Amino acid sequence: MTLDRGLRWGPGLLAVVILALAPLLFSDFYLSAVITKALWLGIAAVSLIFLAGYAGMVSLGQVALYGVAGFTAANLVMADGGSKVALNPWVATLLGLVAAVAVGLFLGAIASRSYGIYFLMITLAFSVLVYFFFAQVTQLSGFGGVNNVELPSIVGNPLQEPARLFYIALVVSAVVYVALRYIARAPLGLAFQGVRDDPERMRALGHNVPLLRAVAFGLGALIAGLAGILSVWWNTRISPGSISLSQTIDVLVIAVIGGLYRLEGAWVGAGVVSVLENWLRGVDLVGNRFNTVIGTIFLLIVLVSPGGLVGIWGSATRTLQSRTSSRPAGDTAVPPNEGGSHALP
Amino acid sequence: MAAWVAYKATQNVRTFVVVGLNGLTLAGLYFVVASGFTLIFGLMRVVNMAHGSLYMLAGFFAFELQDRLTGGEATSAFGSSEAGVGDWVLPLLGASLAIGVIGLVMQQVFLRWNQGQELRQALITIAISVIIADQALANFGGIAQELAPPSVFPDSVNIHVYALNYPFFRIFVLSAAVAVGLVLWTVIQRTRYGMIVRAGVDDRDMVSALGINIQLVFAGAFFVGAFLAGLGGVLGGTMISVDKGNDTQYLLIALIVVIIGGMGSLGGAALGALALGLVDSFGDVYLPEGYTNYSVLLIFGMLVLVLAVRPLGLFGRPA
Numbered sequence: 001m002t003l004d005r006g007l008r009w010g011p012g013l014l015a016v017v018i019l020a021l022a023p024l025l026f027s028d029f030y031l032s033a034v035i036t037k038a039l040w041l042g043i044a045a046v047s048l049i050f051l052a053g054y055a056g057m058v059s060l061g062q063v064a065l066y067g068v069a070g071f072t073a074a075n076l077v078m079a080d081g082g083s084k085v086a087l088n089p090w091v092a093t094l095l096g097l098v099a100a101v102a103v104g105l106f107l108g109a110i111a112s113r114s115y116g117i118y119f120l121m122i123t124l125a126f127s128v129l130v131y132f133f134f135a136q137v138t139q140l141s142g143f144g145g146v147n148n149v150e151l152p153s154i155v156g157n158p159l160q161e162p163a164r165l166f167y168i169a170l171v172v173s174a175v176v177y178v179a180l181r182y183i184a185r186a187p188l189g190l191a192f193q194g195v196r197d198d199p200e201r202m203r204a205l206g207h208n209v210p211l212l213r214a215v216a217f218g219l220g221a222l223i224a225g226l227a228g229i230l231s232v233w234w235n236t237r238i239s240p241g242s243i244s245l246s247q248t249i250d251v252l253v254i255a256v257i258g259g260l261y262r263l264e265g266a267w268v269g270a271g272v273v274s275v276l277e278n279w280l281r282g283v284d285l286v287g288n289r290f291n292t293v294i295g296t297i298f299l300l301i302v303l304v305s306p307g308g309l310v311g312i313w314g315s316a317t318r319t320l321q322s323r324t325s326s327r328p329a330g331d332t333a334v335p336p337n338e339g340g341s342h343a344l345p
Numbered sequence: 346m347a348a349w350v351a352y353k354a355t356q357n358v359r360t361f362v363v364v365g366l367n368g369l370t371l372a373g374l375y376f377v378v379a380s381g382f383t384l385i386f387g388l389m390r391v392v393n394m395a396h397g398s399l400y401m402l403a404g405f406f407a408f409e410l411q412d413r414l415t416g417g418e419a420t421s422a423f424g425s426s427e428a429g430v431g432d433w434v435l436p437l438l439g440a441s442l443a444i445g446v447i448g449l450v451m452q453q454v455f456l457r458w459n460q461g462q463e464l465r466q467a468l469i470t471i472a473i474s475v476i477i478a479d480q481a482l483a484n485f486g487g488i489a490q491e492l493a494p495p496s497v498f499p500d501s502v503n504i505h506v507y508a509l510n511y512p513f514f515r516i517f518v519l520s521a522a523v524a525v526g527l528v529l530w531t532v533i534q535r536t537r538y539g540m541i542v543r544a545g546v547d548d549r550d551m552v553s554a555l556g557i558n559i560q561l562v563f564a565g566a567f568f569v570g571a572f573l574a575g576l577g578g579v580l581g582g583t584m585i586s587v588d589k590g591n592d593t594q595y596l597l598i599a600l601i602v603v604i605i606g607g608m609g610s611l612g613g614a615a616l617g618a619l620a621l622g623l624v625d626s627f628g629d630v631y632l633p634e635g636y637t638n639y640s641v642l643l644i645f646g647m648l649v650l651v652l653a654v655r656p657l658g659l660f661g662r663p664a
Contacts, residue, residue, distance in 0.1 A: 058464060110649050110652050110653060111652070113652075113656040114652070114656050114657075116463060116464070117390070117392050117463040117464065117467060118608070118656075118657070120392070120464070120467060121392060121600050121603075121604060122604060122648075122652065124394075124600060125597060125600040125601055125604060125648065126645075126648075128593060128596075128597040128600075129597070129641055129644065129645050129648075131593075132597075132641045133639075133641045133642065133645075136638040136639075136640075136641055137638050137639060137641075138638065244593070245593040245596075246475075246478070249471055249474075249475055252468075252471065253472075253475075256468060289479055289480075289483060290479075291475055291476075291478065291479035292475075292476050292479040292480060292483075294475065295472050295473070295475030295476035295479065296472075296476060298468075298471075298472040298475065299455075299469065299472035299473065299476070302465060302468045302469050302472060303455070303469070
């Protein structure tokens with residue numbers, strides 16, 4: 001049993017301890033460029049994983065939604081040395097999140113009658129349209145984006161005091177994770193999972209399936225919006241490049257590397273990609289061909305283990321347990337619809 | 346919206362004709378690209394997210410080929426565009442066939458053994474598109490290139506409407522698109538191979554149980570689908586240009602065309618391409634002054650409207 005518990009809780013506890021002490025352990029540059037970035041990218045990825053794993057909606061629109069939050073907030077505060085409205089950064093942040101949720105609910109309502117691969121395509125089309133929208137509409141952004149965005153005073157200057165933004169991102173990550181775990185077990189989350197597994201039966205049981213799916217999408221939009229706000233704080237700017245197709249794919253890669261059906265996988269995947277990115281930039285082996293490396297890793301993971309790294313960890317620990325105990329091994333692959341259940345067989 | 350276009354048309358008929366022709370010719374290009382996408386999806390339920398990448402790659406391949414064939418004459422920005430017929434046709438065929446083969450290899454190596462796992466296949470093609478985009482940037486640079494059409498083609502022709510002259514190559518693309526559509530339609534509706542494809546769309550297992558080698562049909566369809574992306578890439582590279590962002594752009598176009606028209610339907614692809622081409626073209630010109638950059642919203646609105654009424658697209662049928 002100790003091995004059991006160790007394997008199950010060990011990595012998480014270790015991560016919590018390292019993260020709490022991260023500002024002491026790492027240089028300012030590494031803390032900001034790798035760890036804080038991994039935290040907000042993880043939030044973006046967890047919004048996708050939540051939708052995919054618990055509601056059965058693989059959305060490629062999360063980056064567009066975080067763009068809506070980011071661009072709304074950035075346009076409402078002092079930026080580029082001036083602004084028509086110049087609201088308090090906190091008010092702007094709130095309005096940014098409201099905008100993301102509103103757009104999310106609207107898109108969710110439109111796309112909620114489409115399932116599976118159709119849903120993926122529709123959200124991808126929306127995502128690229130939002131990118132072109134902000135690229136073309138110079139009143140809101142244009143290709144240069146919105147620069148020198150005023151941040152709430154609690155963030156300070158992310159370049160000089162990276163620890164502040166790091167702790168903010170850490171707290172937001174933790175809150176998002178705990179909240180999603182809670183929702184997954186609450187009646188609403190169970191209804192999402194019911195819709196994921198059998199929409200017809202849920203309809204027969206009297207649930208409004210399109211509404212449930214739209215609400216799930218709106219919730220995903222809120223989480224994606226948080227990532228968008230953090231990304232603006234981290235960059236102090238936002239541009240269409242921040243929400244391009246390659247960013248959409250990056251978030252998808254993170255989610256898949258981490259495991260498309262486990263919430264904690266989002267931050268695992270974001271951490272791996274972030275560390276790898278930083279490391280590869282310093283290695284001359286691949287030159288500037290970082291994306292080729294990431295694409296290849298992504299391809300290998302999709303081909304070898306659809307459950308991602310967390311899935312590999314899960315099957316490895318299960319194999320280990322079946323060797324050490326007399327219990328049957330069970331299914332070593334991560335079942336595609338496992339979703340909320342984290343209990344080992 | 347139609348009323349607004351009609352109102353604007355009466356104000357300046359010449360502009361209306363030219364903008365309309367721009368939309369039609371653009372629709373032709375979109376149709377060539379999207380028909381390959383919808384063919385692959387209709388038969389195999391594979392969403393080829395690398396379709397835009399194949400389009401872009403074809404443009405770059407053809408440009409390189411033409412560059413070699415003409416010794417850089419036709420492709421130089423200042424050149425007087427002295428390209429023989431072969432200097433354009435050979436790159437067209439060479440690049441399209443190469444893309445067809447790449448698509449075939451992609452299907453055989455990565456997708457064939459994942460049949461039925463739609464999401465996994467989509468993720469695989471996304472991974473491939475990431476690699477292609479990065480390699481294209483490394484090998485062909487990030488500069489927009491233009492292929493030179495054969496110099497026997499006139500620059501423009503008189504279309505005998507208000508004595509307007511219109512670029513010849515755009516009309517050529519439109520005719521090519523119509524030809525592609527007719528050939529595809531004839532093959533699918535009138536030949537034995539097409540009959541197998543249609544049967545395969547409806548019931549894969551049954552076709553295979555009847556002793557037809559469905560894997561061969563799939564391979565053929567994937568080759569043709571990728572070939573069409575390649576054909577579109579060369580036509581688009583000559584009509585407009587080929588650039589590093591084209592993969593995103595044409596993936597979006599293929600997606601919108603088939604979401605509007607319905608996945609897997611050739612007629613739907615034609616209708617979707619027409620709608621997108623015309624909205625694209627009229628939106629850029631006819632939106633009120635100062636708001637022309639909002640034309641994306643028109644496309645978005647069109648998409649929302651279609652999905653609200655028909656979630657599977659205009660000609661879509663449930664799988």
